[in-house]
Structure formats: structure tokens, C-alpha cells
Amino acid sequence: MKIEGPRVVRRRGGKVASSITSGLMFLGAALYGACSSDPVGQTPDASVDAAASDAGKDATKTSLCIDGKPSPYPTDTKIDLFATMPPLEFPKLGGGTYALASKFEPCAPRSKILLFRTTAAFCGTCLWSQNHTADVIPKGLEDRVELVDLVVSDKNNVLVQTSDDLARVEAELGPHAATVAADPAYRFQSVGLGDRRLPFFVLVDSRTMLVRRFVPDPEPETLDSMVRREVAMLDGNVPPPFADVKYVDEFFPTNHFDMLKEMTLPGAPPKDPTNAVADSPLAAALGKDIFSDTRLAPNGAVACATCHAQDKGFADAKARAVGVAEGDRNSPSILYASHSRFQFWDGRADTLWLQATGPFENPIEVGSNRLFVAHKIYALYKDRYEAIFPTSPLPPLNDGARFPANGKPGDAAWDAMAPADQAAVNQVFVRVAKVLEAFERTLSAKGNQLDRYVGGDFSALTEDQKQGLHIFFTAGCAQCHYGPRLTDDAFHNIRFPTGRRDGKPDLGASVGLAQLFTHEFRKPEYADGAFQSVFLPKDMKELEGAFRTPQLRGMTATAPYGHGGNLATLDDVAKHYGLAGLEEGDPRTIGKSEPWVPNFVDEHRRELVPLLELFKGELVVP
Numbered sequence: 001m002k003i004e005g006p007r008v009v010r011r012r013g014g015k016v017a018s019s020i021t022s023g024l025m026f027l028g029a030a031l032y033g034a035c036s037s038d039p040v041g042q043t044p045d046a047s048v049d050a051a052a053s054d055a056g057k058d059a060t061k062t063s064l065c066i067d068g069k070p071s072p073y074p075t076d077t078k079i080d081l082f083a084t085m086p087p088l089e090f091p092k093l094g095g096g097t098y099a100l101a102s103k104f105e106p107c108a109p110r111s112k113i114l115l116f117r118t119t120a121a122f123c124g125t126c127l128w129s130q131n132h133t134a135d136v137i138p139k140g141l142e143d144r145v146e147l148v149d150l151v152v153s154d155k156n157n158v159l160v161q162t163s164d165d166l167a168r169v170e171a172e173l174g175p176h177a178a179t180v181a182a183d184p185a186y187r188f189q190s191v192g193l194g195d196r197r198l199p200f201f202v203l204v205d206s207r208t209m210l211v212r213r214f215v216p217d218p219e220p221e222t223l224d225s226m227v228r229r230e231v232a233m234l235d236g237n238v239p240p241p242f243a244d245v246k247y248v249d250e251f252f253p254t255n256h257f258d259m260l261k262e263m264t265l266p267g268a269p270p271k272d273p274t275n276a277v278a279d280s281p282l283a284a285a286l287g288k289d290i291f292s293d294t295r296l297a298p299n300g301a302v303a304c305a306t307c308h309a310q311d312k313g314f315a316d317a318k319a320r321a322v323g324v325a326e327g328d329r330n331s332p333s334i335l336y337a338s339h340s341r342f343q344f345w346d347g348r349a350d351t352l353w354l355q356a357t358g359p360f361e362n363p364i365e366v367g368s369n370r371l372f373v374a375h376k377i378y379a380l381y382k383d384r385y386e387a388i389f390p391t392s393p394l395p396p397l398n399d400g401a402r403f404p405a406n407g408k409p410g411d412a413a414w415d416a417m418a419p420a421d422q423a424a425v426n427q428v429f430v431r432v433a434k435v436l437e438a439f440e441r442t443l444s445a446k447g448n449q450l451d452r453y454v455g456g457d458f459s460a461l462t463e464d465q466k467q468g469l470h471i472f473f474t475a476g477c478a479q480c481h482y483g484p485r486l487t488d489d490a491f492h493n494i495r496f497p498t499g500r501r502d503g504k505p506d507l508g509a510s511v512g513l514a515q516l517f518t519h520e521f522r523k524p525e526y527a528d529g530a531f532q533s534v535f536l537p538k539d540m541k542e543l544e545g546a547f548r549t550p551q552l553r554g555m556t557a558t559a560p561y562g563h564g565g566n567l568a569t570l571d572d573v574a575k576h577y578g579l580a581g582l583e584e585g586d587p588r589t590i591g592k593s594e595p596w597v598p599n600f601v602d603e604h605r606r607e608l609v610p611l612l613e614l615f616k617g618e619l620v621v622p
């Protein structure tokens with residue numbers, strides 16, 4: 001069964017129904033079966049407060065401190081709202097474990113709030129929260145609140161299992177709580193029912209170990225109020241009212257507006273130390289010509305530009321790519337691909353030049369081979385090539401006895417060549433790819449309405465577009481789609497349908513990322529500097545069915561969507577998300593949907609559609 005997600009409510013008359021209100025609205029509905037009134041303008045649901053304080057009272061009634069002595073840890077436990085936490089243990093940063101049992105203080109004169117923040121290094125909303133760690137514990141309550149970061153996964157969304165993993169991820173996470181522990185199973189997810197967006201806060205009372213509240217991705221003021229109110233209630237005091245949330249443009253809470261500001265156009269791509277000509281204008285100019293030169297294909301009909309056409313946003317507007325033949329995946333745009341940590345839907349290359357060696361020899365794409373490419377460079381571009389690589393002139397490719405017309409490893413002609421000549425051709429092939437990268441690095445898009453809005457022109461967006469962004473945040477899209485290109489560059493399973501012509505599910509990154517390490521050219525002799533270090537899970541099955549989050553900048557031009565290209569419109573994508581992916585058991589996909597993948601009521605998906613206009617990327621091609 002699918003659980004219906006949070007109701008995300010439209011702003012009217014200068015008030016936004018906050019994400020916390022929505023979370024509680026949903027919760028109220030789940031607990032009491034009543035979700036009737038329009039909550040716009042209300043403070044967070046009072047009935048839940050009542051329930052929480054009742055739970056607190058019950059707990060004090062059945063005190064776990066008898067005659068001044070602590071009772072044993074309760075045995076009737078489960079991970080749920082208003083239930084007693086089981087005595088969980090988590091591996092800790094720095095070694096050892098964080099054990100809930102050691103925090104149980106039934107005879108303490110006053111309760112402590114154990115404030116758990118489930119977080120992940122891939123996740124944009126989490127990183128915002130991590131960067132504001134200093135403000136999470138309300139001022140003046142430092143001795144009453146213990147913040148614990150529970151980390152699910154790293155920046156690529158590889159699960160964090162051990163203390164050693166935590167040590168590796170610490171820097172990716174940024175500022176963090178004094179206690180950081182690993183929780184790859186996201187054990188608090190059952191508290192959130194349908195709304196399990198990260199960062200996910202859970203408040204536990206140390207005297208009873210009762211789960212008192214939860215809140216996903218809260219506005220800072222709401223979190224602060226919530227903690228203050230819990231402390232007051234636990235002390236038997238009247239809780240202070242919720243503080244007003246500060247809205248920018250009377251619409252976006254500060255956490256989301258901060259994230260919006262980062263959704264502005266990307267600057268120059270990060271340096272690629274593995275490619276010495278990455279930023280050479282001569283290389284970029286040659287790369288531009290090669291990119292659309294069909295003469296490098298033996299059939300004379302396919303070039304990179306066939307599937308990455310400038311007039312189609314550097315994609316092809318097809319469901320699945322068609323070169324020499326039809327493939328199994330959708331062609332992504334190459335706009336801003338130069339900023340990605342990984343290439344391809346499955347991450348099987350991690351530099352643009354490594355990527356570019358693939359299509360040439362792919363029999364259904366360009367259908368060429370490295371010897372053919374090298375000969376064409378010799379015949380068509382020798383001078384320009386040698387101007388870019390003055391210390392590495394082309395080998396004597398005109399010597400047909402040494403350099404046959406066609407060939408790649410596995411072909412008889414290639415395998416009969418002298419190893420030194422093979423090595424020379426490999427270098428030419430790799431350098432052609434590096435030249436293509438130089439071109440791809442020059443592509444960018446013009447600023448649009450979104451850039452004007454975040455630059456301070458609040459008239460740049462329509463109310464519907466702002467509402468779309470509001471849903472984008474409150475439905476949890478910004479966990480994975482954030483920053484200048486609206487992507488985390490990480491791998492996720494959200495059960496999009498396969499594009500494979502045989503109908504089988506596409507295994508995605510569990511195969512692709514593993515191939516990265518056996519890539520023929522991912523070796524020091526081809527690289528001008530060090531490759532990034534990539535940490536893979538022990539069991540690659542973890543990444544089965546996971547794909548790299550595509551950027552949404554420029555997505556207007558890249559429909560149809562998804563790795564299989566079978567979601568025609570943004571509305572179809574939103575519908576897919578509304579259901580949290582294809583049902584388990586559907587043969588068109590594999591693996592489990594991640595618990596933080598949004599699911600939301602269908603009526604909100606249409607409100608996402610105005611975003612299409614906002615994520616337009618009018619191309620700038622030098």
C-alpha cells in the first residue's frame with residue numbers, strides 16, 4: 001500500500017502554510033482520520049500538541065523512576081511517534097557506539113531532549129541544516145538539548161555503515177553535531193509515515209525515551225519553537241507560542257530562500273586536472289568542429305551532435321538515442337556536463353574525456369573505432385591537432401602497413417599491430433576526447449527569470465511559479481535537485497521505468513560505477529593529473545536500479561525524461577513522484593525506492609508544471 005504524503009498547502013493572503021504545518025496536517029490526518037479544514041494561516045496543528053503533551057503526562061504518570069531508582073529500560077518499544085524508543089545503538093564518529101540505553105535517565109530531575117537529525121551528505125536541504133548547526137539548539141537550552149546527527153549516506157549516496165565511513169564523510173557533511181553516528185537503515189523513518197524528507201528531526205524525551213515529535217526539513221524558527229515548547233511541556237509549563245516564521249518576499253522561509261539563491265547560473269566548471277588542454281581555446285575550437293563532424297563515423301552519418309543537437313538543448317528530443325541503431329537510454333543534455341562528478345546515467349565515466357571515448361566505439365552510437373578516428377584526424381585536422389599538442393605529434397598514420405584503416409582491441413587488425421603503435425593510437429584517441437571536453441566546457445546558458453528573482457527582482461516570478469518552487473521544496477525535490485544545476489550528482493533509486501528494448505529493468509549504477517574502475521583509459525598514462533577518488537559500497541547491489549540525478553537547468557528542452565526516456569512531460573514525472581515511483585514488483589524497474597523520496601497528494605503535481613519555464617536554459621555557445 002502507498003501512504004499518501006503530506007498535504008502541501010498553497011499560500012494565500014501573505015501566509016504560507018509551512019512545511020511543518022503540512023507534515024503535521026498529514027500526521028493529524030493519519031492519527032485522527034480528520035483532515036478537513038484548510039489550514040492556511042493556522043499555526044501548527046494544536047491537536048497534535050495536545051496529543052504530545054498527553055503522551056508526556058502518561059509517561060510521567062507511569063514514572064520509570066521508582067523510589068528514586070531507575071527502572072530497567074522499557075521492553076514495550078517501537079520506533080513510532082508517541083512510542084518508547086527501542087535501545088538502539090549506532091556506530092559513532094571517532095569509534096565506539098552511541099547507545100540510547102546510556103541516555104535513559106528516568107530519575108533525572110529534568111528531562112533532556114535528545115534531538116536526532118537524520119541527514120545525508122548528498123542532500124541539499126540537509127547541507128543547509130548542517131551549515132546552520134550552531135543555531136539548531138535554541139539559545140539558553142544548551143544544557144537541555146543533545147543534538148545527534150544520524151548519517152545515512154555520503155555525497156554520492158553510498159550508505160554510511162561504520163565509524164570509518166563517518167570519518168570519510170565528516171568533511172562532506174560540513175558543520176555537525178558533537179555526536180555523529182551512522183544510521184544507514186534510516187531507522188527513524190517509521191516516525192514520519194508519508195513525510196520522511198531529510199533532514200528529519202525527531203525529539204525524544206530522555207526520562208521516558210518517548211518519541212515526542214518529528215519534523216522534516218523545518219524552517220529554523222519552527223524548529224526552535226518546537227524544541228522550546230517541548231522543554232516547557234516536559235517541565236510542566238505552558239508552552240510558548242510558535243514564533244513567526246520569517247519569509248523572504250512574504251513567501252519563502254529563509255532556509256528555502258538561501259537554497260533558491262544557490263539555484264542561480266553556474267559559473268566556470270571546476271578544473272579538470274586530468275586534462276591539460278581542458279581550458280585551451282584552440283582545443284575548444286577543434287572540439288567544436290569534431291563534435292558535429294560525421295566524417296569520423298564510418299557510415300558518414302553520425303556525430304556527437306546527432307544526439308546532442310544544439311537546437312534541441314544539446315539533447316535529441318527522442319525517448320531513446322538513435323545513432324547507427326536505437327539504444328536503451330535517453331540522451332541527456334551535455335549543457336553543464338562539465339560540472340558533473342560523474343558522466344552517464346550510471347556514472348561509468350568520471351571525466352568528460354573518459355566519457356567521450358565511449359560513443360565512438362559504441363556500435364549503436366557512432367559505430368566507429370579508434371584507428372578510423374585517428375586516420376580522420378590525420379587527414380582532416382593534423383595541423384590543428386599538433387598545434388594543441390606540440391610535443392606529441394601524430395604518429396605516421398599514413399603508413400598503412402603499421403596503421404590499418406580500422407581497428408580496436410579484439411579486432412584482428414588491431415591485435416596484430418605493434419604494441420607501441422597501439423599505444424600511440426590510444427593516445428591520439430584519448431587526446432581527441434580531451435579536445436571534445438574542452439569544447440563541452442565552454443557551453444553555458446543565459447540567465448532567466450529565476451536568476452533575476454534570486455538576484456533581488458521579486459517581480460520576476462509569477463505567483464504560480466513561486467507556488468511551484470514552494471511545492472518543489474516541501475515535496476522534497478530539493479533534497480536531490482539543488483544548487484546551480486539543480487542536481488546533487490549522486491545516485492538514487494526512484495523506480496523510473498526502464499528504457500531497455502528487451503523490457504528488462506536497467507541495473508544502473510550497480511553496473512556502471514563498477515565499470516569506472518576497469519575503464520581502459522582511467523589509468524595514469526592517459527591522465528595529466530589525478531582522478532577523483534570514488535568510494536564504492538562493499539556490495540554493489542546497494543546501487544541496483546540507482547541513477548545519477550540529472551540536472552534540471554535546461555530541462556525544458558530535454559523531454560522526454562528519465563533514463564529510459566519514457567516520461568513525456570514534467571507532469572508525467574511529477575505523477576511518477578506523487579506515487580513514489582513504480583510499485584514494488586513492477587518488472588520495469590528494480591531495487592527499492594529510497595525512503596526520503598517524496599510522495600505527495602496528486603493535486604499538487606500540477607502546481608509543479610510552471611517550474612518548467614523557470615528551469616529553461618537558453619544556450620550560450622561561443
Ligand code: HEC
Pocket residue numbers: 291302303304305306307308321322323324327329330331332333334337340342343344345346352355356359360364365366436
Ligand atoms: C546515438 C546517440 C549518441 C551519440 C552519437 C553520442 N551520444 Fe552522448 N549520450 C547519448 C546517450 C544515450 C547518453 C546516455 C547514455 C548512458 O547514460 O548510458 C549520452 C551521454 C553523454 C554524456 C554524459 C552526459 C551526462 O550528463 O551524463 C556526454 C557528456 C556525452 N554523451 C557526450 C557525447 C560526445 C562528446 C559524443 C561524441 C563523441 C556523443 N556524446 C555521442 C547519446 C549519444
Ligand code: HEC
Pocket residue numbers: 472475476477478479480481491492493494495496546547548549550551552555558560561562563564570573574577594596597598608
Ligand atoms: C532522491 C533524490 C531525488 C528526489 C527527492 C527527486 N529527484 Fe528528480 N530525479 C532524481 C533522479 C535519480 C532522477 C533520474 C531517475 C531515472 O531516470 O532513473 C531524477 C529525474 C528527474 C527528472 C527528469 C529529468 C530528465 O532530464 O530526465 C525530473 C524532471 C525530476 N527528477 C524532477 C523532480 C521533482 C519535481 C522532484 C520533486 C517532486 C524530484 N525530482 C525529486 C533524483 C531525485
